[in-house]
Amino acid sequence: PARPVFAGQLPAGLQTISNIIAVSSCKGGVGKSTVAVNLAYTLAGMGARVGIFDADVYGPSLPTMVSPENRLLEMNPEKRSIIPTEYLGVKLVSFGFAGQGRAIMRGPMVSGVINQLLTTTEWGELDYLVIDMPPGTGDIQLTLCQVVPLTAAVIVTTPQKLAFIDVAKGVRMFSKLKVPCVAVVENMCHFDADGKRYYPFGRGSGSQVVQQFGIPHLFDLPIRPTLSASGDSGMPEVVADPLGEIAQTFQNLGVCV
Numbered sequence: 676p677a678r679p680v681f682a683g684q685l686p687a688g689l690q691t692i693s694n695i696i697a698v699s700s701c702k703g704g705v706g707k708s709t710v711a712v713n714l715a716y717t718l719a720g721m722g723a724r725v726g727i728f729d730a731d732v733y734g735p736s737l738p739t740m741v742s743p744e745n746r747l748l749e750m751n752p753e754k755r756s757i758i759p760t761e762y763l764g765v766k767l768v769s770f771g772f773a774g775q776g777r778a779i780m781r782g783p784m785v786s787g788v789i790n791q792l793l794t795t796t797e798w799g800e801l802d803y804l805v806i807d808m809p810p811g812t813g814d815i816q817l818t819l820c821q822v823v824p825l826t827a828a829v830i831v832t833t834p835q836k837l838a839f840i841d842v843a844k845g846v847r848m849f850s851k852l853k854v855p856c857v858a859v860v861e862n863m864c865h866f867d868a869d870g871k872r873y874y875p876f877g878r879g880s881g882s883q884v885v886q887q888f889g890i891p892h893l894f895d896l897p898i899r900p901t902l903s904a905s906g907d908s909g910m911p912e913v914v915a916d917p918l919g920e921i922a923q924t925f926q927n928l929g930v931c932v
């Protein structure tokens with residue numbers, strides 16, 4: 676999709692990036708970071724130059740999900756800029772690589788830290804920057820969306836009926852900001868055991884989302900022990916098993932962002 680018209684002045688650090696994709700969810704623990712990381716590595720696997728910005732200051736997941744040799748961001752003292760760390764060719768910035776403990780900060784301060792990390796980074800030429808958004812649709816998320824000219828948003832949710840309301844909130848936030856929601860990822864949809872498929876959270880709310888909000892794409896991700904294990908091991912699933920079913924789903928998602 677074409678980048679929406681951006682009212683503010685484009686921060687210098689973001690001028691060399693072609694597409695900025697927000698991966699968002701309305702609550703924690705639904706698999707947003709899992710989707711952000713695997714989407715980024717899928718795009719990289721398709722030949723794109725990619726970066727990941729982990730904007731979850733309170734609970735950064737990126738340091739667990741990837742394993743770069745250098746686990747600390749470096750500073751360029753002359754330019755007063757941040758040099759991202761890198762793992763398997765993808766550039767990475769996370770508060771978890773800033774060498775500080777868990778953050779205790781108020782909202783406006785968090786927004787300041789996020790904006791500084793994001794806009795003073797030397798990203799270089801990138802085809803895609805994937806932003807792992809903080810969960811929710813509050814002030815921090817809004818500020819971030821106003822600073823950054825987003826190309827598209829992907830919303831991650833789980834199949835419960837209740838989650839439907841969360842998706843609606845997310846869609847509303849992005850539509851107010853004129854950012855197209857290109858896909859919803861319904862995570863932890865089903866699992867297979869004893870030759871049978873189980874839907875622990877029910878079925879059908881995904882297709883309801885597509886109809887009601889006119890979101891062009893819906894992707895299902897199953898509950899998979901390998902997805903959880905790869906999240907903990909620092910090797911994204913799509914890198915560990917590039918021909919598997921999960922990798923296939925992410926390739927389709929990659930095509931639509």
Ligand code: ADP
Pocket residue numbers: 700702703704705706707708709710736862863896897898899900902903904906907
């Ligand atoms: P969020 O970013 O929304 O808080 P995470 O991506 O960190 O969620 O996922 C929360 C936990 O659930 C992680 O340990 C992750 O590995 C695991 N997880 C996420 N999606 C799946 C899945 N489809 N199958 C198995 N485990 C998953």
